[in-house]
Amino acid sequence: MRQQYAIRSLFLIFCFALAGLSILAQMIRIQNSEQASVFLSQGDLYAGEFRTFYPERGLIYDRNGYLLAGNRTVYEVGVNLSDLNDPESVAYSLSVHLGLTYDEVYNRLTDFPDTWRYVVIQDYVDADVVASLQELIQQMKDVGDRRLNGIAFHPHFQRSYPEDTLASNVLGFVARDGRGYFGIEEKYNDLLAGNPVQVWVPSDPNKATEIPRVPNGTDLALTINRDLQARVESILDDSLAQYGAANGAIVVMDPHNGEILAMATTPRMDLNNYNAYFSLYDNGSQYNRVVNMAYEPGSVLKILTMAAAIDNGTVVPQTTFLDTGSIQIGGAVVWNWNRDSWGLQDMTGCLQHSLNVCMTWLSTQMGPSVFYGYMERFGLGRRTGIDLADEALGRLKTPGDSDWYIVDLGTNAFGQGVSVTAMQMLMASSAFANDGKMVTPHVLYSMLRDGHQYNVPSQHGGSPISAQTARTLNNMLANSLEAEASSALLPGYRVAGKTGTAQIPTDYGYDPSKTNASFIGWGPVDDPQFMIYIWLQQPTSSPWSSETAAPVFSKVAEQTVILLNIPPDNVRLALSSK
Amino acid sequence: MQVTQIIHAYKQAPWRVQRQYTGAFLLIVIGIAMIAALYLMVSARAAITGREIQSLRDEIIVTRRINADLEARIGDLTSTSAMQQRARQLNYRPVLPGELEYLAVPNFFVPEPAILLAAQDTTEFERIVPPEYTQSLIEWFDERIRLGGAQ
Numbered sequence: 250m251r252q253q254y255a256i257r258s259l260f261l262i263f264c265f266a267l268a269g270l271s272i273l274a275q276m277i278r279i280q281n282s283e284q285a286s287v288f289l290s291q292g293d294l295y296a297g298e299f300r301t302f303y304p305e306r307g308l309i310y311d312r313n314g315y316l317l318a319g320n321r322t323v324y325e326v327g328v329n330l331s332d333l334n335d336p337e338s339v340a341y342s343l344s345v346h347l348g349l350t351y352d353e354v355y356n357r358l359t360d361f362p363d364t365w366r367y368v369v370i371q372d373y374v375d376a377d378v379v380a381s382l383q384e385l386i387q388q389m390k391d392v393g394d395r396r397l398n399g400i401a402f403h404p405h406f407q408r409s410y411p412e413d414t415l416a417s418n419v420l421g422f423v424a425r426d427g428r429g430y431f432g433i434e435e436k437y438n439d440l441l442a443g444n445p446v447q448v449w450v451p452s453d454p455n456k457a458t459e460i461p462r463v464p465n466g467t468d469l470a471l472t473i474n475r476d477l478q479a480r481v482e483s484i485l486d487d488s489l490a491q492y493g494a495a496n497g498a499i500v501v502m503d504p505h506n507g508e509i510l511a512m513a514t515t516p517r518m519d520l521n522n523y524n525a526y527f528s529l530y531d532n533g534s535q536y537n538r539v540v541n542m543a544y545e546p547g548s549v550l551k552i553l554t555m556a557a558a559i560d561n562g563t564v565v566p567q568t569t570f571l572d573t574g575s576i577q578i579g580g581a582v583v584w585n586w587n588r589d590s591w592g593l594q595d596m597t598g599c600l601q602h603s604l605n606v607c608m609t610w611l612s613t614q615m616g617p618s619v620f621y622g623y624m625e626r627f628g629l630g631r632r633t634g635i636d637l638a639d640e641a642l643g644r645l646k647t648p649g650d651s652d653w654y655i656v657d658l659g660t661n662a663f664g665q666g667v668s669v670t671a672m673q674m675l676m677a678s679s680a681f682a683n684d685g686k687m688v689t690p691h692v693l694y695s696m697l698r699d700g701h702q703y704n705v706p707s708q709h710g711g712s713p714i715s716a717q718t719a720r721t722l723n724n725m726l727a728n729s730l731e732a733e734a735s736s737a738l739l740p741g742y743r744v745a746g747k748t749g750t751a752q753i754p755t756d757y758g759y760d761p762s763k764t765n766a767s768f769i770g771w772g773p774v775d776d777p778q779f780m781i782y783i784w785l786q787q788p789t790s791s792p793w794s795s796e797t798a799a800p801v802f803s804k805v806a807e808q809t810v811i812l813l814n815i816p817p818d819n820v821r822l823a824l825s826s827k
Numbered sequence: 828m829q830v831t832q833i834i835h836a837y838k839q840a841p842w843r844v845q846r847q848y849t850g851a852f853l854l855i856v857i858g859i860a861m862i863a864a865l866y867l868m869v870s871a872r873a874a875i876t877g878r879e880i881q882s883l884r885d886e887i888i889v890t891r892r893i894n895a896d897l898e899a900r901i902g903d904l905t906s907t908s909a910m911q912q913r914a915r916q917l918n919y920r921p922v923l924p925g926e927l928e929y930l931a932v933p934n935f936f937v938p939e940p941a942i943l944l945a946a947q948d949t950t951e952f953e954r955i956v957p958p959e960y961t962q963s964l965i966e967w968f969d970e971r972i973r974l975g976g977a978q
Binding site for chain 2: 409453465
């Protein structure tokens, strides 16, 4: 009997083992069969998807935290063709809401390759348009009407500029290709944009943590003071109208650290409508004239010549020069701006009356190697390194260049035959306001990323002159402005500065009827906290800088001291003496 | 010969030996079943948590988008032109230099701009990975024992 049970048990064990082994064998067979790869690929369809993550572009703020460039949500409106029930109804609704023609939408919904599963109808659709469409779809669904099935909305970001045209020349813009053009947007494009990442996003929840974090672009804070920028732009626009100038530029810089506080040029464009670029500008150099366009500055460059001569020991402020109204150099005759002779002048008088003859004399006294050595140390013919896109180089011809002649030594000394950008002039002149040390201008104040703030340190741009020379020039320029009761003066504040009126070179020589009017100035003289550059192109009310650019300087300086809380000299000195 | 007899005298009955084997086998089966059940439970919890992570990530994306929109909206409302318009409506006008009075305030420093203080460390959130993804089964057991089965 026991033997019989044992046999039955063994039989049962054998049967179960056989069944188990059969299942195991079948599993192995299926997994290694020809169809296995098909099943696996079918399974992979649902295992996840490749998705490209576009990080949010970094925001741009002014130095006080006001948003200058942000992002807002727009939508790509499309249709999932497999869910499409009624092409006519969908085409009608989308055409009405998106401003397209019915035929255009209908053709896209009905005429497409077999492999397509999705059709884009329109991109960059505003959120409010999408909201009204979504409301309509929901209303129809609520009553069981499925005719609008298939319409899909895919949100993404679009650059948004709340200030419209303000500081447009500094910011640049982002086109639909996601790339920054001009200004900060181009210069820091890689930093702002972040890196788009295409990743496999698994449906398997156990692999949820395998999805990499896509960090947003870095936020930037600029040195620009939004309120000052607005005032400066307003003054520039008013000045162009008042003096009949074609275009212009104004820059306000902190001469101690090179921070650009305001930078205005014309024309400016609404950054939210960047298609206007093509109607506003003939070429890229017009986008930001301060940085992208070099020009012959005229007499503002005389301060560099005088600084070189004093620093080199060629002259002292009291050195006298007998001005006869003209001077010969390299076979050419150089005249004063009014062709008058000004008689005996000291060096302050040479600056005050802006005497070309005196400057030519100074450069010849120094000689080419000394004069051009100083000009190169002041950074002429070299980019300043400002962090804005497409900075122009300017041109400083030097001995040895095929197109340099001895007469250039004379004309370069008063700003003719040499081209600079307004930014180069500011950087060079920062030496006067900073004890002989130049600073590299910059627009980026700090980078903000992952809770950390990285401030941009000020950079020393060289020391072309001594501190003593800088102080001497400061006083000479302040005295010359006061002596001529310049319209650049600002009541309550001692300022230094220099006008510059330059004829405009053409292919046929200098145009006698058109000028560039410039002014560079800074203050307060004993502790300069702002440096301002004015450039008016072709003013028609008067060709002279003293009657156009100089009063503009005064207006800008007035707003600057108000907005930067710089008290009048007597108040400041009284407060500091306490 | 004597030795064989003693062994026979103390040898367990075959059915008892069979039961011991069966018992041991069942014990192993039950053990495996328990581990399998535990594994299943942990896997299920991990899956649920993973799904929550997925949905939270989607929420983060939506929230970030809303934040960006709100920030852009605030930018619009506080833009220079909007603020100037509001100031004019409230009968304000730009101050003139002669109207300003300067006062010395001891120990006053111009505060840092708000934006420079408000930068958030977004990586901090990413570091919070659920323990289900980092614990081994033994560590999970250990934690359960230490917590006394409490959730």
